[in-house]
Amino acid sequence: MKDAARPERACVGVPSSTSGPDAEEALKRLARARFVLGASRPAHFPADIGAEVAFAGRSNAGKSSAINALTGRRALARVSKTPGRTRQINFFEVDDACRLVDLPGYGYARVSRAEQRHFGELAESYLHSRASLSALVLIADARRVVTDADLLLMDAAEAAQIPVHLVLAKADKLNRRESRAALAGAQRHVQEGRAVGAQLFSALRRNGLHELALRVCAWLGS
Numbered sequence: 001m002k003d004a005a006r007p008e009r010a011c012v013g014v015p016s017s018t019s020g021p022d023a024e025e026a027l028k029r030l031a032r033a034r035f036v037l038g039a040s041r042p043a044h045f046p047a048d049i050g051a052e053v054a055f056a057g058r059s060n061a062g063k064s065s066a067i068n069a070l071t072g073r074r075a076l077a078r079v080s081k082t083p084g085r086t087r088q089i090n091f092f093e094v095d096d097a098c099r100l101v102d103l104p105g106y107g108y109a110r111v112s113r114a115e116q117r118h119f120g121e122l123a124e125s126y127l128h129s130r131a132s133l134s135a136l137v138l139i140a141d142a143r144r145v146v147t148d149a150d151l152l153l154m155d156a157a158e159a160a161q162i163p164v165h166l167v168l169a170k171a172d173k174l175n176r177r178e179s180r181a182a183l184a185g186a187q188r189h190v191q192e193g194r195a196v197g198a199q200l201f202s203a204l205r206r207n208g209l210h211e212l213a214l215r216v217c218a219w220l221g222s
């Protein structure tokens with residue numbers, strides 16, 4: 001049933017080239033995104049039709065910034081220096097029934113236990129029940145190792161047959177050697193089947209933007 005809802009699950013359409021006119025088209029398409037709603041309970045999610053790509057990861061990893069960079073907007077998704085900024089599941093419609101989804105981050109100790117549990121349950125319910133969810137973009141800080149919570153999320157996605165693209169954000173904070181090492185570490189998760197792809201990314205410098213835009217648009221379909 002879930003497979004039928006995700007025909008492009010095997011990452012069909014991810015191009016070999018990551019720049020050029022296709023990437024420009026993808027960015028142009030994503031620039032049409034507009035905020036639809038923020039949901040704090042499943043009953044508030046928009047209709048489960050079409051295709052969605054959700055951005056998940058640790059608090060403060062750069063999920064909302066990645067959405068802003070992809071859509072060419074400064075503040076479509078709210079960004080903050082304080083972890084735990086995104087407290088709802090925020091839906092952005094790109095075009096007819098194709099959406100980007102900004103998930104609340106996990107692992108922020110200063111959010112109360114009860115609230116963490118609430119976010120966790122909300123995200124879990126979203127992951128397990130959302131037929132239109134085509135893929136997850138897992139944003140991790142390039143300077144940190146992938147955390148146990150990231151691994152748990154990748155396992156949950158695998159169980160739900162949702163492909164994961166691992167994005168090492170804030171790559172502008174690393175030098176060339178560190179970047180290579182971080183990417184090699186992330187590629188192990190690809191080799192071991194937890195992710196279908198891995199890349200470096202910087203919302204600040206727009207590095208890796210074309211590659212990510214192409215992936216996201218391939219998953220959103222046309």
Ligand SMILES: Nc1nc2c(ncn2[C@@H]2O[C@H](COP(=O)(O)OP(=O)(O)OP(=O)(O)O)[C@@H](O)[C@H]2O)c(=O)[nH]1
Pocket residue numbers: 057058059060061062063064065066078079080081082083084085086087103104105106169170171172173201202203204205
């Ligand atoms: N240097 C640098 N800073 C970044 C980058 N992306 C995000 N940041 C900064 O990291 C902080 C957190 O960014 P957000 O995009 O709000 O992170 P988030 O994952 O959405 O955080 P939560 O909503 O709390 O889960 C902000 O201060 C951003 O300006 C990047 O590519 N480079």
Ligand SMILES: [Mg+2]
Pocket residue numbers: 063064065078079085086102105
């Ligand atoms: Mg956020």
